[in-house]
Amino acid sequence: MLIRPKEGILDPQGQAVERALPALGYDDVENVHVGRLVELEVGGDERTVTARVEEMCERLLANPLIESYEVETIGVGP
Amino acid sequence: MSARVGVVVFPGACDERDALLAVDRVAGLEAQYLPHVERDLKGSDAVLLPGGFSYGDYLRAGAIARFAPVMERVIEFAREGGPVLGICNGFQILCEARLLPGALLVNEHLKFTCRQVLVSVEGTDTPFTSGCTTGERLSMPVKHTTGRWFAPPGVLEQVEAAGQVTLRYADGTNPNGSLHDVAGVANEQGNVFGLMPHCEHATDELTGSTDGLRLFGSLATHLSAIPA
Numbered sequence A: 001m002l003i004r005p006k007e008g009i010l011d012p013q014g015q016a017v018e019r020a021l022p023a024l025g026y027d028d029v030e031n032v033h034v035g036r037l038v039e040l041e042v043g044g045d046e047r048t049v050t051a052r053v054e055e056m057c058e059r060l061l062a063n064p065l066i067e068s069y070e071v072e073t074i075g076v077g078p
Numbered sequence B: 001m002s003a004r005v006g007v008v009v010f011p012g013a014c015d016e017r018d019a020l021l022a023v024d025r026v027a028g029l030e031a032q033y034l035p036h037v038e039r040d041l042k043g044s045d046a047v048l049l050p051g052g053f054s055y056g057d058y059l060r061a062g063a064i065a066r067f068a069p070v071m072e073r074v075i076e077f078a079r080e081g082g083p084v085l086g087i088c089n090g091f092q093i094l095c096e097a098r099l100l101p102g103a104l105l106v107n108e109h110l111k112f113t114c115r116q117v118l119v120s121v122e123g124t125d126t127p128f129t130s131g132c133t134t135g136e137r138l139s140m141p142v143k144h145t146t147g148r149w150f151a152p153p154g155v156l157e158q159v160e161a162a163g164q165v166t167l168r169y170a171d172g173t174n175p176n177g178s179l180h181d182v183a184g185v186a187n188e189q190g191n192v193f194g195l196m197p198h199c200e201h202a203t204d205e206l207t208g209s210t211d212g213l214r215l216f217g218s219l220a221t222h223l224s225a226i227p228a
Helices: A012-024 A046-061 B016-025 B069-079 B089-096 B155-161 B212-224
Strands: A002-005 A067-070 B003-009 B029-035 B046-049 B084-087 B103-105 B113-121 B137-144 B148-150 B165-169 B182-186 B192-195
Touching (some): B003 B016, B003 B212, B069 B084
Antiparallel strands (some): B113 B137
């Protein structure tokens, strides 16, 4: 799950990183946002897993008031 | 007989002792601890969620504490109209539990801030501010990294229109960039109230102010008026 601050919300962490990059010579960087990545393993078929993980995001992993999230399932096992 | 105030103890909290002492200073109130693992409020007439760093503030401040076993009962108690006060981390937990509107974000300047602030009392329709006058100034300390209150457009206007903004930072003392200088908000019914300033640390002249007692005193008066 990729969780990041919702568009339009002041993201001072992203701004601080954006201000630091030009010092290293990256002058053309803009719109930096810092989010977080949550990885987990869970059993079930892909559809059920996606639904359950989205529910986890809504209830705990993200705060939908201030954060948006994307779910990606990789390496679906046997 | 004194009214009982339950102070919830979460792992990682650090202000529960000061909260307990602050409550016990007030005539008519008696504090008791409520362990986070128990689904029991032990007959408390009001509940206080203290400051600190419950569950290490992992994920988001208050996000994990909000699902502690004791919170099931706290949420029920709040819905039944029981007075619930959240200070700092307690405020964050109440927002995460959706008992209060909005969310607390990392301070605009990204720094931990610890200083005395002035707040203006904007709403007196809560058990915690009913003894104050509108516009009254209270001096209390703040100490937090995640104290910037935020509500999305729509919610913000609704909260303002309903008069739920109970405390506002006054005289340019907003320490974190919170929207509309909000320092404390209540739910629509007024029985749930959260604030970033630490009223429990402002109960003795030795530490600079006793203004926090205005809030605890209001609660004592409120609870004494309820027939047992």
